[in-house]
Amino acid sequence: MKKILILFLCLLCLTGCSSTSSNIDIQTLDSELSQKITFEDELTLYEGNVQNLYGIEEPKSSIVYVGSGATAEELAFFEFEDTTTANEAYEQLEYYIKERKESYAIYNPKEAERLENAIIKIKDCVVLLCVSNDENALEKINEYL
Amino acid sequence: MKLKKSVIIVGIVMIFVFISGLGFFLIQNKKENATVVLESSEEKEQEEIGFDYSKPVLECSPMEDETYFNDAIFIGDSRTEGFMGMTNLDATFFTHIGLTVDTFFSDPVLYMNGQKVSILEALKNTNFQKVYIMLGINETGWKYSNLFAQKYGEIIDAILQINPEAIIYIESILPVSKEVSDTHAYIKQDKINEYNSLLQNLAMEKKVYYLDIASFLKNEEGYLPVGASLDGIHLNKEYSLKWLQYLKNHYIVENTLEGENK
Numbered sequence: 055m056k057k058i059l060i061l062f063l064c065l066l067c068l069t070g071c072s073s074t075s076s077n078i079d080i081q082t083l084d085s086e087l088s089q090k091i092t093f094e095d096e097l098t099l100y101e102g103n104v105q106n107l108y109g110i111e112e113p114k115s116s117i118v119y120v121g122s123g124a125t126a127e128e129l130a131f132f133e134f135e136d137t138t139t140a141n142e143a144y145e146q147l148e149y150y151i152k153e154r155k156e157s158y159a160i161y162n163p164k165e166a167e168r169l170e171n172a173i174i175k176i177k178d179c180v181v182l183l184c185v186s187n188d189e190n191a192l193e194k195i196n197e198y199l
Numbered sequence: 200m201k202l203k204k205s206v207i208i209v210g211i212v213m214i215f216v217f218i219s220g221l222g223f224f225l226i227q228n229k230k231e232n233a234t235v236v237l238e239s240s241e242e243k244e245q246e247e248i249g250f251d252y253s254k255p256v257l258e259c260s261p262m263e264d265e266t267y268f269n270d271a272i273f274i275g276d277s278r279t280e281g282f283m284g285m286t287n288l289d290a291t292f293f294t295h296i297g298l299t300v301d302t303f304f305s306d307p308v309l310y311m312n313g314q315k316v317s318i319l320e321a322l323k324n325t326n327f328q329k330v331y332i333m334l335g336i337n338e339t340g341w342k343y344s345n346l347f348a349q350k351y352g353e354i355i356d357a358i359l360q361i362n363p364e365a366i367i368y369i370e371s372i373l374p375v376s377k378e379v380s381d382t383h384a385y386i387k388q389d390k391i392n393e394y395n396s397l398l399q400n401l402a403m404e405k406k407v408y409y410l411d412i413a414s415f416l417k418n419e420e421g422y423l424p425v426g427a428s429l430d431g432i433h434l435n436k437e438y439s440l441k442w443l444q445y446l447k448n449h450y451i452v453e454n455t456l457e458g459e460n461k
Contacts, residue, residue: 095429098436101287109310123281123296123433157296161277161337 078180080131083198084117087184088129090194094187095121097129104132108150110143114179126158126165130183137179144176147183175199253403255411256368256449265289267450271329274303274318274354278373278433279333285439291325293318299337300350304357322361330358331410331446333370335394336432340385348397355405366451369402371395371413373442376431377422386432388422412445 088097097119100107104116113132121127134140151172158166173184173192177199184191268290273279280294295308298318302308307315311324322330332354338347351369358367372391380388395413402409416438418424423431427438434442 096435098285098287100284102283102292106310109313109315120284121281122285122429122435122439123277124429124435154296161297 078133078177078199080115080117080133080180083131083180083182086198087182087194088119091129091184091186091191092188093121093125093127093129095125095127097121097127104130108143108147110146111139113143125187126154126162126169127185127187128183129186132181132183134179134181140176140179140181143181144174147174147181151183151185250406250408250451252406252408253399255399255409256451258448259450261444262447262450265447268329268446270327271331272322272325272327273331273333274298275331275333275370276337278336281433282439282442285434285436286443288443291327293321297337298334300334300347300354303334303350303354319357322358327362327365329366329368331368331370333372335372335398336375336386336391339387339390339394344390344393344397347394348401351398352401352405355401355407359405366453367405367407368410369398369407370410371398373434374413374417374421374423376425376428377420379431380422392421408451410446410449412442415445416441 098121100118100120104110104118105112107118108130110132111134114135116130116132118130119128132140132143134143151169151174155166155169158169168187169185171185171191173182173195175182175195180199182195182199184195188194265288268288272291272293273283273288274293275282276294276298277296279292280296282288283292283294293309295302295306295318298306298308303318305317307317307320309316309318309321311321316324332351334351334354335347341347355367355369358365372394374391375383375386375388377388379386391413395411399409399411401407416423416427416434423434423438428434
């Protein structure tokens with residue numbers, strides 16, 4: 055009985071996420087990476103509905119920067135309630151980028167090429183999406199994720 | 200005797216003059232009444248028309264805030280998508296890269312309740328009172344301009360079928376930079392100007408409102424100014440906010456004189 059209880063508690067710890075256990079804070083990620091990663095377009099903080107924008111479940115919190123449309127660049131940080139939802143969002147973002155590539159391939163092939171280097175990273179309940187002009191973006195992101 | 204005769208003659212003449220004068224007065228009065236009636240009918244007809252759809256919405260007193268857009272849907276391509284991001288306007292945006300008057304009906308480009316749907320399907324499942332449409336730049340490579348206008352008209356018909364009371368704004372296609380116009384394979388400012396004329400006619404035909412944002416944004420040569428955009432097509436934040444300001448100064452509120460252009 056004791057062993058079952060201990061096992062159950064361990065499983066609970068694995069599926070949930072708290073800021074103390076993951077040690078990843080999207081505000082910190084944002085303050086570091088949004089300044090370090092370079093973009094060709096002017097990105098603006100987006101305050102609209104990210105679920106509809108990306109087709110993901112509503113995140114626990116998010117910080118999203120979008121461009122003017124002149125390029126495919128964007129930067130987004132999401133924190134989800136649990137790793138399952140985070141993983142689903144990761145897959146959906148891969149699909150989102152694939153669709154963007156197909157759209158841009160017709161109207162702006164240069165941006166379709168840029169999307170080939172889109173970065174989607176996941177750690178615990180945090181997911182990051184970055185499409186930029188910065189060839190060192192992945193290296194910079196890897197310092198934190 | 201002679202005197203009596205003279206009096207009678209004068210009397211007859213006076214009566215004749217009186218009758219003539221009376222008759223003249225009566226005829227004049229009838230004409231004036233008829234004119235008054237006609238003017239009242241004309242005014243009534245004008246009131247029934249309410250708006251000269253052949254002309255753009257005129258500038259009016261600016262909106263006090265942006266709540267006017269809360270029940271509005273913005274339909275457009277990547278330029279409207281950029282506008283959405285740059286302005287963070289609290290409205291509904293149905294946009295997609297490369298959206299055209301064709302794919303509005305056919306392509307599932309929007310996420311709604313976890314499913315991908317077309318813009319038309321999304322409209323059917325959304326409450327709205329106003330619609331702003333900006334389409335056309337991706338169609339400037341089309342061979343037949345009237346086909347563009349026809350398809351655009353079908354979009355308006357579809358929207359009115361969903362909500363016959365909706366206030367529909369056709370936004371003029373924004374200008375592009377001279378560089379884009381000179382070098383792009385198919386996006387040319389002349390073509391945009393031609394399409395905008397067609398759209399203004401369409402607004403008149405369909406009795407919807409035309410917003411001449413293009414005239415407001417373009418420079419003296421008729422192009423998007425240098426510094427308005429990174430690529431000469433998509434407006435940067437400064438110019439997106441100018442676009443928004445134009446919308447806040449040119450709008451219709453039913454049953455008021457706001458935006459009236461009689």
